[in-house]
Amino acid sequence: MRVLIAGGTGFLGRAIVAALTDRNVDVSVLTRDAARAADTYPFLSASFVEGNLEDPDALVAAMVDMDAAIFTVQFSGYPVEAPAVGRTFLEVDTGGTQSLAYAANRAGVPKIIYLSGVGADVSSKRVWYQAKGLAEKAVQEAGPTWSIIRPSWVYGPDDVSLNRFVNLVRKIPFFFPQLGPGSQQITPLFIDDLAVLVRDVVLGKRGDGAILEVGGPETITLDEIVRTTMRLLEREKPILHFPLWLVRPAAKVIGWLPGQLFSADALDFLTQDGVADLAETSRCFPNFRPQKFETALKSYLEVIS
Ligand SMILES: NC(=O)c1ccc[n+]([C@@H]2O[C@H](COP(=O)([O-])OP(=O)(O)OC[C@H]3O[C@@H](n4cnc5c(N)ncnc54)[C@H](OP(=O)(O)O)[C@@H]3O)[C@@H](O)[C@H]2O)c1
Numbered sequence: 001m002r003v004l005i006a007g008g009t010g011f012l013g014r015a016i017v018a019a020l021t022d023r024n025v026d027v028s029v030l031t032r033d034a035a036r037a038a039d040t041y042p043f044l045s046a047s048f049v050e051g052n053l054e055d056p057d058a059l060v061a062a063m064v065d066m067d068a069a070i071f072t073v074q075f076s077g078y079p080v081e082a083p084a085v086g087r088t089f090l091e092v093d094t095g096g097t098q099s100l101a102y103a104a105n106r107a108g109v110p111k112i113i114y115l116s117g118v119g120a121d122v123s124s125k126r127v128w129y130q131a132k133g134l135a136e137k138a139v140q141e142a143g144p145t146w147s148i149i150r151p152s153w154v155y156g157p158d159d160v161s162l163n164r165f166v167n168l169v170r171k172i173p174f175f176f177p178q179l180g181p182g183s184q185q186i187t188p189l190f191i192d193d194l195a196v197l198v199r200d201v202v203l204g205k206r207g208d209g210a211i212l213e214v215g216g217p218e219t220i221t222l223d224e225i226v227r228t229t230m231r232l233l234e235r236e237k238p239i240l241h242f243p244l245w246l247v248r249p250a251a252k253v254i255g256w257l258p259g260q261l262f263s264a265d266a267l268d269f270l271t272q273d274g275v276a277d278l279a280e281t282s283r284c285f286p287n288f289r290p291q292k293f294e295t296a297l298k299s300y301l302e303v304i305s
Pocket of ligand 1: 012032033037054072073076078115118153155
């Protein structure tokens with residue numbers, strides 16, 4: 001079996017590549033810079049093919065003779081948008097996924113899998129949910145058999161979000177700084193569990209035509225995530241909450257500065273709920289048993305020491 005993965009060098013993509021190559025799937029990774037990708041990720045048993053979302057012909061060429069294509073692309077600096085250089089949810093998440101889905105159809109790929117996110121909704125007021133909703137629509141209407149996977153907050157040894165918490169716990173001595181109340185509800189999902197699910201969707205038919213929300217087995221708050229992390233690191237300390245009314249004006253000002261530093265939208269993105277409804281995933285994949293947050297974090301915390 002041959003599979004093309006757009007975004008295969010990313011956090012989600014790398015884990016999916018590893019899960020597929022473990023099953024002897026012949027994987028090609030679409031990347032904007034094949035030489036850099038081969039240098040940076042020599043441990044991926046995949047071939048690297050150069051292509052950019054803005055080049056439809058390159059996308060088609062990369063997908064010819066593939067049995068399936070996976071789309072897990074996101075703009076650099078996400079979730080802080082940079083409209084001047086086309087790094088926005090609508091341009092990359094929606095426009096990029098549309099280009100990929102159309103290219104897959106032109107190349108005759110029989111099956112496409114899109115990594116969306118919980119909350120995807122074409123009519124949402126939040127641009128990131130709207131962009132994902134529009135991308136899902138493009139995937140559903142492109143022609144090939146499709147599966148849509150909507151992960152909640154994904155963590156693992158190579159993530160950028162939980163690792164930031166781990167660093168803050170280690171480096172700041174007396175308190176943990178938290179943006180907002182820390183009360184948002186999340187179903188944290190271990191990266192390896194997501195990768196196995198995507199692999200099973202690619203290799204079988206159970207996820208065909210399904211929208212699969214996927215998260216971990218428990219709904220917990222961001223503060224609980226921080227407290228568990230502190231306990232496992234044996235560095236417990238108070239959480240100091242910076243209220244949103246205080247942080248938002250600063251985020252707005254930073255958003256006006258050059259560079260992709262932060263923005264008010266990114267603040268909203270980072271402080272929102274992210275709860276997956278596992279019903280459809282459990283119906284299609286009854287053996288899917290994602291790990292609890294504490295168990296999974298404990299299993300790799302030493303690796304990132
Ligand atoms: N991380 C999470 O917790 C999470 C949760 C739910 C949903 N998701 C969704 O999962 C997807 C992947 O997220 P991630 O965290 O893995 O992202 P990531 O680590 O930032 O990876 C982004 C990937 O997109 C590729 N890319 C960016 N611009 C491109 C372009 N113009 N042409 C071709 N490729 C391009 C990059 O490849 P090169 O740099 O090699 O070109 C990279 O492999 C996103 O759609 C995200 O919304 C993520």
